[in-house]
Amino acid sequence: MPSHAVPSEEGLTWARRLVRLDTVSERSNLALIETLADHLRTLGVPIRLTHDETGRKANLFATIGAPRPGGIVLSGHTDTVPWDGQDWHDEPLSARVHDGRLWGRGSADMKSFIGLVVARTRAWLEADLPQPLHYAFSYDEEVGCFGVRHLIADLREAGIAPAACIVGEPTEMVPALAHKGVHRWRCCVKGRAAHSSLAPKAVNAVEAAARVVAAVADLGETWRREGPFHDGFDVPHATASVGLIAGGIADNIVAEDCRFHYEFRELPGQDAAAMQARVRAAAAALEPAMQAIAPATGFAFEPICAIPAFSAAADEPAVRLARRLAGHERTTLVAFGTEAGLFQRAGISTVVCGPGSIAQAHQADEYVTLEQLARCEAFLDGLSSSGAPSAAC
Secondary structure, eight states, X not given: OOTTOOOOHHHHHHHHHHHTSOOBTTSOOHHHHHHHHHHHHHTTOXXXXXXXXXXXOEEEEEEXXXXXXXXXXXXXXXXXXXXXXXXXXXXXXXXXXXXXXXXXXXXXXXXXXXXXXXXXXXHHHHSOOSSOEEEEEESOTTTTSOHHHHHHHHHHHHTOOOSEEEEOOOBTTOOEEEEOOEEEEEEEEEOBOOBGGGGGGSBOHHHHHHHXXXXXXXXXXXXXXXXXXXXXXXXXXXXXEEEEEEEOSOTTBOOXXXXXXXXXXXXXXXXXXXXXXXXXXXXXXXXXXXXXXXXXXXXXXXXXXXXXXXXXXXXXXHHHHHHHHHXXXXXXXXXXXXXXXXXXXXXXXXEEOOSSBTTTTTSTTOEEEHHHHHHHHHHHHGGGSTTSOGGGO
């Protein structure tokens, strides 16, 4: 497709409409969900909504075409990351179209995909679809893939069993067959405070935390040196990283509390629970000396999120379908986490393929090119073709 290709007016309008809505994960996504729901109801499309426990967020699931077993899920998350402290040239929700690009938070990750899908609804309703198409639009993907778990559970309870899923994350329209898992924990360290001149009679929570932080870093260094390795990933081994740490209240007080957050990004097939067990063991080795001074001291661990790794075979239905719709045989691996592993664990053949590049996501001046949107529309148009592979439905 030539680089000057542009998307349809309706597709671009829907993408811009969604980018303009503020759905940062810490806030409600209901304005976006209600916008989609109202449009789909107007077209007579049946929808299912599943809310979080607060009622401030919702997933939307809809089916286009005759209700029958199987079908293809088109999956996207509605939340975005924040833009606080980033140096944007435009207002982040401007959805400005300029220089062959759509600019704004969520333009690449991944509201444009959702907008293009919704813009195709009327055409799909008028077509003789070879299989049902299901929309699965979730909340809170960016903070742990929480919403889609409720959506998948609801489908299971309702007896809805799609056969294939395309997760429209930004892969430059090249089907992605695998990504790493993401597992994050919070560690809270309890010490005992004292005047810093009496440090040996206290338990310094910051120092204890630092020893476990070093153990996390050592794990990452071991994987960097020794593997295992998986060719095709830009970082071909598991990684460990500490992202946040806070503790203590004054220079002359032995710190009583400290907490830190850390993550592992494991390769498909690696055991994240075994990784975490090594961190717990490092903490447990410190506790006897701490508790000899103050029995109530020690470590407590709390999971923050667990996004499973994803790996699809090159010959499975969703992958074959995506390669045909993309019009080429190329595939890729991606470093970032998605909802794909959760759909796969639900027994749904899954692939990741969508417009834009992850290099633009989460950045100031996020954008997606109009050429990428046009490629995505051509991809989606293929779903209404009678030539869609029957193995995928």
